[in-house]
Amino acid sequence: MGSLTVVGTGIQLGAQLTPEARVAITEADEVLYVVTDALVALWMERLNPRARSLQDLYAEGVSRRRTYDAMADEIMAAVRRGRDVCAAFYGHPGVFVDPSHVAIRRARAEGYPARMLPAVSAEDCLFADLGVNPGAAGCQSYEATDFLVRRRAVDPSAALVLWQVGIVGRLDLAPEGDRSRLPVLVEYLLEFYPPEHEALLYEAAPYPACDPVIEDVRLADVASAPVGRLATMYVPPSERRRPDAAMLARLGIPETHLR
Template identity: 35%
Template sequence: MTTSDSNKTKRGTLTIAGSGIASVGHITLGTLSYIKESDKIFYLVCDPVTEAFIHDNSTADCFDLSVFYDKTKGRYDSYIQMCEVMLKAVRTGHDVLGVFYGHPGVFVSPSHRAIAVARQEGYSAKMLPGISAEDYMFADLEFDPALSGCKTCEATEILLRDKPLDPTLQNIIWQVGSVGVVDMEFSKSKFHLLVDRLEKDFGPDHKIVHYIGAVLPQSATMMDTFTIADLRKEDVAKQFGTISTFYIPPRDERPINPAMAEAFGSPGAPLKLKSLVKWTGPKLNVSTAYGPHERDVIAQIDTHVAPEGRKKQHTSAAMKKFMTDLALKPKLLEQYKLDPVAVVESVEGLSNEEKIRLKSASDGPADVLTFVPT
C-alpha cells in the first residue's frame, strides 16, 4: 500500500483511517479494505463492537492505543506514545493502519503527527476520510452549513485565544465538557467560562443545541435544546461530557452589501443566489417546500428531456469489476500504479479499448475510463 508521496525508498507504509462515530456502520468501504490488508493495526475507537469488528475482519496484529491514556498523564504525552508505537512498526517495514474514531484528521493529534514524521523519514503515508461528529450532526440536526455559513472551533481554543464567535453564522463548538482540561481529569472543566463567553456574544436567551451522536445501534442521539442562561444550572451543566458538542444557530442575518449586489449585475442577483440554499430541511426550515416557483419547476418534470451529449455508462462487466477492485483492494492498486500494463494484461474480459485506457493509468475523470456518450 503506497501513497502519492514521491519518496518511496523505504518499505514501511502508514495509513490513517477513521471508524466514524456510529458503531461499525460509519466504517467506509475504503477503511474496511485497509483493515483486511494491513500487516499491523493500531486503533483508538469509542465502542467495543467496532473493536471486535476490526479484530474479526483482519489477519493483522491489532493493538489498542487507549492503553496510553491515564488520569495522571497529560493527553499530549499519551498522543506522542500512540504516534511512536505506530511509527516503530512502520520503521520495521510493515504496512501499518491506524484507526481513530470519527474522522482521523479532525481533533486527532497523533494521526497528524504520525503522518508528518513518517514522511520526514521517507516512508509513504496518507490519511483516509471518515465520518466526523460534525458530519453526523449535519445529518441529525438537518442543517446546511452553506446557509449563512458555518464556523467550527474547540471550546478551550475559543477562550484561550479570544477567538470571535459570529452571531450571523452557524457556530459549532467542540469539546464543551473539557474546557481547559489537559489531562484526563475532566471534572476540572472550566465550563462556566464558556457560558460567560456565549452569554456575552449571543445573550442569555439565545438557544443552543447540545449534541451527542448515537454510537451503538440501540442508542439514541442526544439533541437537547437549552437557552444559554440554562447552561448555568447545575443539573444542566452536568449533562455535558467529553464528547458533547454545541450547535449555535445564527442570531442575526448579515445584510446584503449594496456594492457587491451591483457588481453581480442586478439588484435581484443576490436573491437568486440565496435561493439556492433556501430549503434547509424540516427542523430549520426558512421557507415553504412548495411555493409557486417550486410548483412550476415540478410541473416541468413530465416534459423534461435529457440534455444532448449526456453520458451513460457503457462498459464491460470486467471493466466494472476491475475499477471496483482498484478502489477496494489497496495492494492491487499499488501493483497497478507500479506496472499498469502487467496488471491490465492479467485481467480477463476487457476489450482492447478498455485495455488501452487502463494501461495509461490516467489521472483523468472516471468517465474517461468507464463512460461513453449515448
C-alpha cells in the same frame, strides 16, 4: 517497503466505516488503533486479528503530547519493519486527532507511502442529526476551552459549534464530565447573543441501535441543562448579515440574485 494508511472508524460502530477504510483495516499487516469504546476495540480485533490498541500508551502523569509522540513512534516502528500498517482512530482520523497527522508527516519525511482516508466525524453526524446546513450562513467551529481562553470573536450571523462543552475548562480527561465552568461559557456567549436565543446540546449515537441525544435550551439556561461529557453545542445564527452593495457591484452580482 512499509506503508501507512490512516483511517477513521466513524462515530457509530460499524455502520460508518467506509468500504475503503474497511479494506485498509482487513488487509493490513498490522493495525494499530485508538478508539473510545470497548465494543469498537473488540470489533477492530475481529476485523483484523493483527490489530492492537495503542491505549496502553496513555498513562497518568504523562503529558498527552508525550503520549502522542509515543503513538506516532509505535506506528512508525511498524512501518520501518516493512509492514503495511493501518492506524485507525475514532471518528475522522484528522479531526481532533494529532498523532495521525504526526505519523503521516514522519512517514512521508522518511520516504514511505502514507495516506489518510477521510471518515465520518462527529461534526458530520451533528449536521445530519440536527438538520442544519453549514453552508447556509457559514459555520464557526471551536473547542470550547480554546474558544474561551482565546476570547474567540463570534459572528452571530453564522452558526457556532462548540466542542467538548461538557468538560469546558478542564485540561485532563474528566471521565464523568465537569459542568462547573459552564457559567463562564454562558457569560461569554451572552456578549454576542440574546439570553433567550436557542442552543442545541448534542451527543451523537455511538451504536447503531441508539438515537442521538438532542436538548433544546435557551442560551441563558445552558449552565443548568443536562450537558453530557461528550456534548457539543450548536448555536444557530441570531441575525442575518446583509450583502455589501459595493462588493456585489465589484463582483458583478445583481442584488436580485440574493435572497
